[in-house]
Amino acid sequence: MASVLSLTLFLSLTHLLVFSMGRELQSHPTPTTTLNVAASLQATRHVFSLSSTAEQQEQAELESAGEEEGSSKSLLTVRLHPREAVKPSGHEDYAALTAARLRRDAARVRGISARVALAAKGVKHSEMEPLIEEDEEASEAASGIEGPVVSGMQQGSGEYFSRVGIGQPAHEQYMVLDTGSDVSWVQCEPCSDCYDQADPVFNPTSSSSYRAVGCDSSVCRSLDVSACRNNSTCMYQVSYGDGSYTVGDFATETLTLGQSAPVRNIALGCGHDNEGLFVAAAGLLGLGQGALSFPSQLGSHTFSYCLVDRDSSSSSTLQFGGDPAGTVTAPLMHNRRMNTFYYIGLSGIGVGGSVLSIPPSSFQMDEGGDGGTIVDSGTAITRLQSQAYTTLRDAFVKGAQALPRTSGVSLFDTCYDLSGRASVDVPTVSLHFPEGQALVLPAKNYLVPVDSTGTFCFAFAPTNSQLSIIGNVQQQGTRVAFDTANSVVSFTPNKC
Structure with a gap:
């Protein structure tokens, strides 16, 4: 009888281990990803040739989308x-x-x-x-x-x-x-x-x-x-x-x-x-x-x-309207004192394939409605509480030791001189949500050019506020869907 129980327990533990490994592998980002330096710099030069071409292109794009x-x-x-x-x-x-x-x-x-x-x-x-x-x-x-x-x-x-x-x-x-x-x-x-x-x-x-x-x-x-x-x-x-x-x-x-x-x-x-x-x-x-x-x-x-x-x-x-379902989902939270913003349940941040040791409370709203994390289309750079930002930055710097550092620019304190390079490998950065959900960011969404000569900066910033904000630079190239009826925000990469 004891041997049967042992075998049953062994099989149960094995099944649980395999299931856990499967979930971890499914949401576990690769340690590094590639940044196309040349393409990013080319885009910075292209900005100054833009004019009203957006309006001229709109009709054709609308027909294509239809x-x-x-x-x-x-x-x-x-x-x-x-x-x-x-x-x-x-x-x-x-x-x-x-x-x-x-x-x-x-x-x-x-x-x-x-x-x-x-x-x-x-x-x-x-x-x-x-x-x-x-x-x-x-x-x-x-x-x-x-x-x-x-x-x-x-x-x-x-x-x-x-x-x-x-x-x-x-x-x-x-x-x-x-x-x-x-x-x-x-x-x-x-x-x-x-x-x-x-x-x-x-x-x-x-x-x-x-x-x-x-x-x-x-x-x-x-x-x-x-x-x-x-x-x-x-x-x-x-x-x-x-x-x-x-x-x-x-x-x-x-x-x-x-x-x-x-x-x-x-x-x-x-x-x-x-x-x-x-x-x-x-x-x-x-x-x-x-x-x-x-x-x-x-x-x-x-x-x-x-x-x-x-x-x-x-x-x-x-x-x-339409189907708001996405590849990665996060709970939509309610702030009883501030009903405008879209608060989401961010549980952690990963660098190089590992989730960082940041207290979950850094991203959570307190009972009075202060703190928490919002998704905002108008803020450009993601803001994190100072301690959370420092942990994220230090992990990225450690994983990017091969890249030549240069002086900071404005609110960016972590910048690199990538002039003369066509591409570089950088640590993967990912946003993590409850139930093992993870949104892996493209490299261009967190290492961004600040000039046309090759200076790139880590596009996160600290804040003294209790509020964290996921900005539009980190959202680029991802369809973000808000479903207020079911209190869900979903993210689907490469669905523009």
């Missing part, structure tokens, strides 16, 4: 473009462009971190100092506000654009896509203060579907900061953490995305005073989880995007 996807009527699809594919950078070289990108990114991260920290303390947006006031003073708000006008290349609330038709007839505008915002808005005539954009500023009098929102409407009451113009028209204000803001009338309009049917009665801001915001884009399409976000107004519980290389002239798609 054929590949079967032109499903259940899908609402629009093309995505990196910023530089919409408007030339205006910088003298790639190093200057990188510096502007990183300044803009730092400003955005400071703003997001401040919002989360204040929310964790119970401070709401509506309790922060508004720029608009009530009744007769509100009618003069758009012309009475003073603030710094800063180049959009030095500020930040998003790096990827889509072409959206505003009004009827549709006026095509480039809109920034932002999973970290809820309220959508567009610059409007008459302008008290409008920044430079690629398209003519939208004039609401030219649209037959434009409708002002009343002060007593539930839509107006849903705004964090609002006021009433002439006791009838709702005014909105959205302020960003870098000091920039947009102020104007709140309205409903018809939006047309790609070749999809027009979407009517979408609440959005018609901004007459827009300070320190986005050069080139006409406004912002809010993709957060709040009640006023575009997905929420659509009633869509699923949407996905794939972000092409930021230095590329090609485009990819933003889709609403």
Whole structure:
């Protein structure tokens, strides 16, 4: 009897060992991967030849996408473009462009971190100092506000654009896509203060579907900061953490995305005073989880995007509806104090095929709603708590000892001189999620050029905030799908 029990126990343990090994091997990345140095540097030089080619390519790409996807009527699809594919950078070289990108990114991260920290303390947006006031003073708000006008290349609330038709007839505008915002808005005539954009500023009098929102409407009451113009028209204000803001009338309009049917009665801001915001884009399409976000107004519980290389002239798609399933899945977490952001259950980070010894609490939200990890389309560089970042960086440096080091650049403290090399092998970096799920990042998603001569930097950065952010550089080339009904975020590499 004892021998039978021993044999049974042996077989059970053997089966468990084989099963465990199978799961580990399935999600266990290889120790190294190859970075194509020559291709990355070529892309940096190509940036300065980009202009409005994105718009010229859009029709052909949309038709191609429709054929590949079967032109499903259940899908609402629009093309995505990196910023530089919409408007030339205006910088003298790639190093200057990188510096502007990183300044803009730092400003955005400071703003997001401040919002989360204040929310964790119970401070709401509506309790922060508004720029608009009530009744007769509100009618003069758009012309009475003073603030710094800063180049959009030095500020930040998003790096990827889509072409959206505003009004009827549709006026095509480039809109920034932002999973970290809820309220959508567009610059409007008459302008008290409008920044430079690629398209003519939208004039609401030219649209037959434009409708002002009343002060007593539930839509107006849903705004964090609002006021009433002439006791009838709702005014909105959205302020960003870098000091920039947009102020104007709140309205409903018809939006047309790609070749999809027009979407009517979408609440959005018609901004007459827009300070320190986005050069080139006409406004912002809010993709957060709040009640006023575009997905929420659509009633869509699923949407996905794939972000092409930021230095590329090609485009990819933003889709609403369809099957959100992906190769790697992570739980979507809820922050009761901050419903805009998409928090995910990140459990660890791997380097060279091994998961690092980082306490899981480094990535988790506390009971007060502080900390945690969000996926954000507008932040470029992934931010980690300082101790977690140090562990990750040190492991990467150890695995990349053969590469020649050089001095740091801006927020990057780990850089290499890869000039004269066509390719190099680097340690694999992977993001790990519950139940053994792992997303292996391509080398170009974490070792990035900062000039056109061969300086590459490790594209993660530390933060003093408790919040971690998975940025768009790490998301490039991966379709990221959000399924709020089932509380899942999925990642599918190479599905742009």
